[in-house]
Amino acid sequence: MAALYAWRAARVTPLGELLAPPRITAALLRLTVQVVLVASLWRGLYSQTGTTAGLTRDQAVTYAVMAVLASRLRELDQRSGRDAVLQHMHFGTIIYWYLRPLPPQRYYALRAFGEQMYGLAWALAGYVVCLATGVVEPPKSPAVAGVFALSMLLGQLVLYYVMLLIDQLCFWTLRNGAAMLILIFAQNLLSGVYAPLWFFPDWFITMSRFLPFQATLSVPLSIYVGRVPLSDAGAQLALQAVWVASLALFTRFLWRRAARRVVAQGG
């Protein structure tokens, strides 16, 4: 029975997407154009240069295209489904999260899981097409593919906890619009969505080591394209695991504190 409830909660946002064909068409067109543009940009940039920052042209194109595909993983619009924490705080409906026979933290996790699975379907479909058309390179070996998959899983967990942290902010500030936008910019810049972190100056790479963002995308993609060799991957995976564990503990603590702040009908 619990599995049935979990399934029902997890499929809410994906179902909302599937029932809106214009959104699916838009997502498909957007992803296609973005992949073509990004691949063209990096090929154009490399046309007059060889290996730069330890990345060849094919590695850079693969990295950039896979970053675009990975950014699909959590791009669903909870706002249109009126289920963002910000909206619940604004309208007072957050109280229902605490009245259901399902703890709010589990409901939140199930919703996020459903969204990420739906995003994963998109990313995988895009990856297969890009691989078949030669836009991205295949992994160098099965071992690289396996370590990449593990690193990507840890990266998605880090991203989940970072986004949860921003949502939890609403319990104290009521609004998190500005913080969410800052997070998106930071995530895009510091995880290597805009450009692989290897292109950035040393001080920038050092700074990003102290932040969780590079663990979300830069680490798995660097392993995939071979910029981080398998011999060094262990340390990177350990760092990702540390981020997952520390963020999990911190957000767990915040859920408990947040529950004390929720009042119904004025207290």
Place this chain on the structure above:
Amino acid sequence: MEAVRIVWRITRLNFRAQLEYRTEFLLMIAIGAIWQVSVIVFATVLLTRFSGMGGWDSSDVLLIPATRMMAHGLMVLFLGRMHGIGRYIQEGRIDIYLVRPMPVHRQAQLEYFPTNAIGDLTVAGGLMVGALSRSHLDWTAGRVAYLIAALLGGMLLEAALFTTVASASLRFPSADYWSRWVEDLLGTFGNYPLNVLPRAVGGFLTYGLPLAFVAFLPAAVLTGHGHDIGVPYWLAASSPLVGLLLYLAARLLWRWSLGHYTGVNG
């Protein structure tokens, strides 16, 4: 004159309203700045790693993001509320606008004060000063006048793109999704010489989604690259006019779409 007075009064009130949540106010300024700084960092990284991008000198390339970011900041300040209007439509607020004695477009623009524009314009202004000081061009009165016209044209062109999406949102509220994409594309591909891209892709970003007219083409004209960009010189030189014409067309589309708008109550 009365309309200007009302607009000014509402804008002042909106600004005071934004000040009510001090942390949010400061964060919104930070957002504008962070967004623009992230664009600068990315552009700088590419310029450092790939010198001579598209055959352009790095000081010439810098003029492209400076122009685009300044135009973007002005757009956010004066005409930016068309971006994200789908939410007002979904929440039925547009129906309230329809019964008030003020044009709907103006009411939408006066919905709130765009605090992030302060950060946007501060960083964009800094980059523009940097780009102009590094430029080897002779900044005659004609060039300066053309740059100002290009900034206004870029502002209008960006506003035209968001107004077009907003017009579609009146019929399909989920069309608002596209405005985020347009903003992403402008931020990613509006800052470099588009001749590094294959001709077909460059053509799409010129004639399909005309973001080349925001900064790339005016910068090409100003820096003397106007004859080797794959676009007729007269068209590149007319970029500010293209921005104006597209904005007027977008406003006509908005008016037409509003005339055909049907709220949830019919």
